[in-house]
Amino acid sequence: MSAVTVPPKPVRRTRRLPRYVPWAVLAGSLALGALVSLLTGEVTVTGVVGFGAIVYVVAITVTSHVVEGARWAKDRLATTLVTAAFALATIPLISLVVLVVGNGVERLSWAFLNDDMVGIYGSMVEGGAFHAIIGTLLITGLASAVAIPLGLLTAIYLTEYATPGPLKRAITVLVDVMTGIPSIVAGLFAATLFMIVAGPQYKAGVIGAVALALLMTPVVVRSCEEMLRLVPNELREAAYALGVPKWLTVLKVVLRTAIAGITTGVMIAIARVIGETAPLLITVGIVANVNLNVWDGRMTTLPVYVYRQYAQGGASVDRAWAGALTLILIVMLLNLVARLVSKVFSPKGAR
Amino acid sequence: MARELTDTKEKPVSAVTGTETIRRGPAPGRVGNFVFKGLSSGAGILIVVLLGLVAGFLLYRAIPAITATRDQLEAVGFMRGESLLSYVLPLAFGTVLSSVIALVVAVPLSIGIALFISHYAPRRLAQGLGYLIDLLAAIPSVVFGLWGLSFLQPRVGPLFEWLSTNMGWFPPFSGYLGPAKNIAIASLVLAVMILPIITATIREVFLQTPRLHEEASLALGATRWEMIRQAVLPFGRSGIISAAMLGLGRALGETMAVLMVLAPGFLVNFYILRPGQHQSVAANIANQFPEASGLGADVLIATGLFLFVLTFVVNLAARWIINRRAEFSGAN
């Protein structure tokens, strides 16, 4: 039988844009944006980038439509929009950091960190946030002392002890819902609780701590639960097979294996609540001096300090920015240390 | 199949009266087990009780406000003679309006960001970029307030002005008055604040899209966008809905951004560019509660209870959608 040679079926080639084209279009769009801004009046970064971006979206889609066809034009449009969405999201983050550092760094000094607000009034530029930092650390510390054990034990209950049933389901759902409690409601609850228990005149840091603990506990439960679930069952079985009782298995094998992740989760939870403003605003209030007693008297916390100083205006605004910078530094430090802990101390080797 | 004992060499010693136990007395670790199990179950139950307490205490203080007569409420200065219902209504409206606008801005943006991280960004960068978005969630709300006032306000002012002059025929855009202290800018700040939680939830769902579906789509010659429309978006639809509801829950309860950015008012209307029209429940509490006492405090606690119930329902619905999806997808 003779071989029949079939002529190769022509592969329909889609014409694609060369790689440099999008970049060229982008540059052109920005230039056009600058030109239009120049003609209409002042040239601002926002104006140039904003107008340029719109021109780019239209230009690249039209170009692609002409050269590559409708399907690829849609693809390019999607790519552009998706990338733009991400770029747009970085704007608040970057601008926020630049803004806070730029405004805060001037006033942030050793003296600022060591001074309180006793005897500071009017347009005086002295004064600092020492009392606020102490207050924040004390109240957050107290809240953590309640929320971490409570949250960790609940997570242990959910992963190690609870049998599938209504109680487990109820706790899981309620913890989920609790993560969404508005912070102001937590503050109201703490205020109401102490009004009823200790009388309406009672003001103390502990009220704020209760509110923060309520906000922190579900976050701790969630992250601890996630970490405990990552511990392979085989390790639990290995311990049981050695005749280790369950509670020691949980304590010395499960928790020990998950400790890095738990630490990370807990620190991120602390970072979340350390910046809470609203519940402290309505429970703990503000004073000018250092108060070391969380059981009695008003206390100043850093977020409330920032809010009040800004609201006062004038020379206080600088103090607000310096306070905001301090707050962000504390939060970022907590986040950074948390990531380091999980990197350095997590168990190595095969899971 | 018939079971048959073929072990002929030795008869099984079933006759052994195995009464002798290995060791009598308290078993090892029994006390520890009891204490530890008790502690952890106690903690779990305490959480349920705690949530009940929150509702209970708020209700206890809210009842006097709910049952108060018109005359008694007259005495509460900041209510200006309104009944409780007509006092709460504009606050509830302002809360929902600001949250919905925030959602309209944040959800499409979040879908874009989540897609960028899960399907567009280079693999090695993706995790770091996700972390960058998560960092937004760590920023204290009071700092967002500062940012809204000093960064966003001067920049969106011209845009609002332009909208108002050129599209003022559309009532919600009419009557802009600078500086921008209206509900639109408050919603923009809210949108930025709820961006991380929405993005994180959506990203999680997108990453679970079955590889096989994606590859099948690509193998049929789909472009990346067609693949996303065919495989990723349908798979993630319920995830997007529940993420939006989680974000809504956050936005409803957020206090500081609204408190700092918005010039409050107690009206029910859609003039989103006018200052002094709206106020949210949370910001109103933060504003009034430190000075309130007696029935005034009760009224504010009643509004707080309303907010609690509202967010509770929204969050519960969000979780319900997530859980139902988890059951059907069989991902876990």
Add this chain to the structure above:
Amino acid sequence: MSKRIDVSDLNVYYGDFLAVEGVDMVIEARSITALIGPSGCGKSTFLRTLNRMHEVIPGARVEGKAVMDGMDLYGKGVDPVEVRRQVGMVFQRPNPFPTMSIADNVLAGVKLNNRRMPRALQAETVERALSGANLWNEVKDRLDRPGSSLSGGQQQRLCIARAIAVEPQVLLMDEPCSALDPISTLAIEDLMNDLKDEYTIVIVTHNMQQAARVSDRTGFFNIAGTGKPGHLIEMDDTSVMFSSPSEKATEDYISGRFG
């Protein structure tokens, strides 16, 4: 320190589901008993009942009797923790504790139970257990390295060392070689031959050659179909089982006609 186990009319349930039914079996001291059978026939489930590891799974329970040298494993007042100290277990996948060093892994049974042990005795125990597991020469210079730094086969021998360090009467092995390469498998099989002078060993395996190579007696489990309980079909000396089994099903399985 080696005991025999008599099992009589043992049923295993998961909730209402009867997983294994009516097992009568004698496990001889100082010998290796192999349990073979197709997947899902209940041989692993049965193995776990010998040190009450099945109780880890919620809803799992046992009816019947398992008696170790006159002591009822399921007797009243017997704590599963105590049973597991007498009946050790090695699992399918090597599972050394990732947070512990090699030495600490061997001593895990002691340390996790909060028991005190003089340093000299600790060192002695580590050396004895690791030598017993044929691992001492390979790891004696790096006892403080993490257990997970070892190869798969070494990790499995470390797990055996960990199990024999608490000096159990019986050693259960649940497919101990299924995650290992052939050379590591050989090392474990040699080790089992050495260990049987001191311990009663029960091994579950999918590998019939392995059962034929290492065991003295072999039991064959089978199920009639999915959802039906597993049964012990036949048990005899390994040589008999592999040359002239008395059951048709056993012969079919061993000659590879099904399973």
